[in-house]
Amino acid sequence: MKIMVLLKRTPDTEARIKLSADGKTIDDEGIQYILNPYDEFALEEALQIKDKLGSGEIIACSYGTEAQRDIIVRGLAMGADRGLLITAEARRDSLGISKVLAKAVEKEQPDIVFCGKQGIDDDNMHVGVMVAEYLGWPHVNVVNKLTLDGRTATVEREVEGGQMEVYESQLPLIIGANKALNSPRYVSLPGIMKAKRKPLDVLTAADLGGEAATCKSEIIGYQYPPEKPPGRLFKDKPLAEMVDEVVRLLREEAKVI
Ligand SMILES: Cc1cc2nc3c(=O)[nH]c(=O)nc-3n(C[C@H](O)[C@H](O)[C@H](O)COP(=O)(O)OP(=O)(O)OC[C@H]3O[C@@H](n4cnc5c(N)ncnc54)[C@H](O)[C@@H]3O)c2cc1C
Structure with missing residues (x-):
């Protein structure tokens, strides 16, 4: 079975994001980039299918x-x-x-895919x-479970309220991985060493026979979220008095109770 996994590069979840001077992108300086975490679940599923079948090819793209x-x-170090x-x-x-x-x-x-x-x-x-729409292929997103029986796939996705939707589809198919799908493996040292020897082709859109991709939307600007007001510390008073004050503020200022 031939499996393709689409990988996106994203800033580390711990990164403190700074905007570029024109506000149209983020400032790369000092930002650590990682493989999009959901793509790790995608790749892990591909690897498990190949392990189960005992053969196949996985392309990380x-x-x-x-x-x-x-x-x-x-992706190659994980096993693609x-x-x-x-x-x-x-x-x-x-x-x-x-x-x-x-x-x-x-x-x-x-x-x-x-x-x-x-x-x-x-x-x-x-x-x-x-x-999937460009290819005219079936697709299911937010997938929690995938079972293959020959070229028939049974796919479960969770919807609002914890209900499961179950789809059946023939291959080829595009699956959007959710984190319940599996537990991605760690990258091993031998995996890192092997990755250096694996083929990695570099192409352009033109090489693929497509026109250069067009952009139909433009980012006008990013904005930081509004500043959070500073926290307030309650101390040096009897506990009951401080609790009353917190309850009053939650009711009258924050209006959350
Ligand atoms: C030359 C170039 C430069 C770019 N520079 C920037 C930049 O500076 N900042 C920025 O924020 N974005 C940049 N992008 C766009 C970025 O790479 C994303 O692909 C795009 O924003 C779509 O991401 P999304 O979160 O909407 O994808 P979603 O639709 O939310 O992603 C869903 C899944 O689709 C797959 N996927 C998404 N994007 C790609 C991809 N590019 N390649 C392979 N699989 C993918 C992954 O599996 C991902 O989990 C650039 C794109 C190009 C071509």
Whole structure:
């Protein structure tokens, strides 16, 4: 079975985000980038399928700048067999990215494509769904469980209120991984050493037979969230008095009770 996993590079969840001078992007200085955490669940599922079947090929693919190479190498260190980096000169929106990724999927003809349910930075949940729409493939997002029986996939996704929706689909299929899907493995030292010897192709949209991706939307600017008011400390008074004061403030100022 041939499986493709789409990987996105995101700022570390612990990173303190600073905006660039024009406010249109984030300032990269001092920011640690990681593999989008949901993409780890996506890759782990692909690896477990290959382990179970005893054969297959997993392609780790990302679209962006040369900086994306690091997360592909991480994917190779986790166990993917081959990397595919698609580079572009300018930033693209989700639609443009999906169009190019769909071309890559068309070229590779995998049986399943895994992606994360969302990028933890932009939080759009666009790409997997749009790639599927470009290809005319079925897709299910926010997937908690996947069972394969030959070319038939049974897919469970959790919906509001904890209910499960169950889908059945023939392959090929695009799956958006949720964190309940599995527990991603740690990257081992031998895995890191092996990753250096695995093939990693670098292509452009033109190499894939597609036009350069267009951008239909433009980010006008990012804004910091409003400053939180400073915390208040209650001390040096009898406990009952302080509790009364906290309750009064919660009722009259915060209006939460
Ligand atoms: C040359 C270039 C430069 C860019 N520079 C920036 C930048 O500086 N800052 C910035 O915020 N964004 C940048 N982007 C866009 C960014 O890489 C994202 O792909 C885009 O914002 C879509 O992310 P999302 O959160 O909307 O994806 P979602 O739809 O939320 O992601 C869902 C899933 O789709 C897959 N996916 C998403 N994006 C990609 C991708 N690029 N490659 C492979 N799989 C993907 C992942 O599996 C992800 O879990 C750039 C893109 C390009 C092509």
